[in-house]
Amino acid sequence: xxxxxxxxxxxxxxxxxxxxxxxxxxxxxxxxxxxxxxxxxxxxxxxxxxxxxxxxxxxxxxxxxxxxxxxxxxxxxxxxxxxxxxxxxxxxxxxxxxxxxxxxxxxxxxxxxxxxxxxxxxxxxxxxx
Amino acid sequence: xxxxxxxxxxxxxxxxxxxxxxxxxxxxxxxxxxxxxxxxxxxxxxxxxxxxxxxxxxxxxxxxxxxxxxxxxxxxxxxxxxxxxxxxxxxxxxxxxxxxxxxxxxxxxxxxxxxxxxxxxxxxxxxxxxxxxxxxxxxxxxxxxxxxxxxxxxxxxxxxxxxxxxxxxxxxxxxxxxxxxxxxxxxxxxxxxxxxxxxxxxxxxxxxxxxxxxxxxxxxxx
Numbered sequence: 001x002x003x004x005x006x007x008x009x010x011x012x013x014x015x016x017x018x019x020x021x022x023x024x025x026x027x028x029x030x031x032x033x034x035x036x037x038x039x040x041x042x043x044x045x046x047x048x049x050x051x052x053x054x055x056x057x058x059x060x061x062x063x064x065x066x067x068x069x070x071x072x073x074x075x076x077x078x079x080x081x082x083x084x085x086x087x088x089x090x091x092x093x094x095x096x097x098x099x100x101x102x103x104x105x106x107x108x109x110x111x112x113x114x115x116x117x118x119x120x121x122x123x124x125x126x127x128x129x
Numbered sequence: 130x131x132x133x134x135x136x137x138x139x140x141x142x143x144x145x146x147x148x149x150x151x152x153x154x155x156x157x158x159x160x161x162x163x164x165x166x167x168x169x170x171x172x173x174x175x176x177x178x179x180x181x182x183x184x185x186x187x188x189x190x191x192x193x194x195x196x197x198x199x200x201x202x203x204x205x206x207x208x209x210x211x212x213x214x215x216x217x218x219x220x221x222x223x224x225x226x227x228x229x230x231x232x233x234x235x236x237x238x239x240x241x242x243x244x245x246x247x248x249x250x251x252x253x254x255x256x257x258x259x260x261x262x263x264x265x266x267x268x269x270x271x272x273x274x275x276x277x278x279x280x281x282x283x284x285x286x287x288x289x290x291x292x293x294x295x296x297x298x299x300x301x302x303x304x305x306x307x308x309x310x311x312x313x314x315x316x317x318x319x320x321x322x323x324x325x326x327x328x329x330x331x332x333x334x335x336x337x338x339x340x341x342x343x344x345x346x347x348x349x350x351x
Contacts, residue, residue, distance in 0.1 A: 090177075107179035109285075109297060114195045114226075119186035 024060045032065075041076070051085065059093055066098070074111075081115075148287065148295040154338040155269045155346035157292030159236065162267065163188055164290075170233055172261070175240040176285035176299050184288045193229070197254065198283075198314060200226050201246050202301060219253045227257045234262045239270040240286050243328065245314045252328065259331050262351040268332070270347045275319050277343040283314040 019037040022028060026042035033049045040048075041058035048055060048067045055069040061076030072084040074094040082088060084102040092110035099116040107113065163169065167189040173181050174197040185192040201222060208218045237258050243251050258268060273281055287295035300311035320328065322337065322345075329335050329349045338346040 105179060105182060107177055107182070111177055112196055112199060113177045114200070115193070117182045117186060117192045117194055119182070 022061075038069075057094075072102075148297050149284075150289075150293050150295055151340070151342060151344075152292055153294045153340070153346060154292065155271075155348050156286075156288060156294050158348060159238075159267065159269055160288065160290060160292065162236070163190060169235040170263075171236045171238065172229075172234045172258075173238040174227075174242055175238060178285055178287050180287035180289070180295065181238070184290055193234070195226060197226060198242055198245055198299075199301060201250055202314075217247045217249050219250050222250055223253055223257055227254065227261065229261045231260045232263050234258075235266050237262060237266070237268040238286075239268055241271045241273075241283065243270060243320065244273050244316055244318065245283050246317065248317060255328055256331070259351060264351055265333075266351040268329075268349040268351070270349070272320050272325055272345045272347060273316060274339075274343045274345060275321070277316065277319065279316050281316045281343070283316070 073089040088102040090111040092108040284296035
């Protein structure tokens with residue numbers, strides 16, 4: 001992954017997946033891609049593409065980029081389109097401005113979403129929750 | 130038109146976060162249309178609701194979500210007029226919100242937005258919606274009657290797929306304040322029938338449904 005490793009990637013027991021973390025003080029401008037899960041609590045401008053992995057934007061995360069991933073969880077602020085081939089979770093602190101394409105979506109009370117929502121059932125099984 | 134702006138919020142009821150239900154003739158008509166057609170373009174300007182997104186997209190409709198009440202509370206919209214009074218910049222609001230091509234939407238779910246939105250934004254917002262609706266498109270809005278008090282709870286509405294709506298109290302933290310200080314938005318005014326007809330004067334027709342809970346539902350055809 002061509003992302004500065006602000007924090008050491010988590011490598012717990014054999015069941016846990018590798019995850020890169022962009023910490024609160026990190027600012028990235030450009031294209032982020034890779035083959036592991038990504039946690040963003042810093043600032044990213046550009047694009048994020050992790051098609052087979054998950055992206056989590058933490059409470060302090062501020063992303064001005066389109067995000068493409070298998071699953072996406074938003075707790076912070078995102079200004080850009082979200083494409084999740086499996087699932088999109090918007091937690092109560094999420095502020096999302098951009099179009100959303102996903103197979104399943106969960107939105108907590110209090111989350112803010114401004115944009116077009118496209119649920120693509122053919123992306124896989126399941127339904128929105 | 131009756132305004133409530135000077136009222137205190139200290140006695141506002143502490144409504145529970147759980148969902149209440151109410152029967153809605155307006156949403157009943159909307160649901161019948163949504164169930165009988167496919168590929169409609171629907172704009173929901175209420176507080177973000179996973180239920181609504183799920184219902185609309187599962188029916189094959191295109192869903193656009195935009196929480197206009199929350200957007201209207203953006204402190205950046207506050208500016209000062211020539212006399213130094215704080216006013217809302219409606220041009221900036223419409224530059225940043227409701228930015229869609231003309232004639233895009235078949236249905237607009239306006240919910241209770243006009244009753245809770247800043248006065249100066251209401252007419253420009255409805256006018257913008259008119260432009261962005263297709264001829265023959267439908268808009269659903271709820272208006273409190275004069276019997277409703279200033280502390281009437283502001284709700285987020287969830288479509289259930291029938292003529293029943295689920296309602297959940299909305300609370301926002303004032304700008305710059307912590308989430309622990311969340312308050313329910315205050316009813317700004319009460320429209321009478323003439324005001325409502327004037328608000329939608331550019332639309333082709335308007336139908337009123339009077340409910341028992343001090344709410345008039347209005348179904349407007351573009």
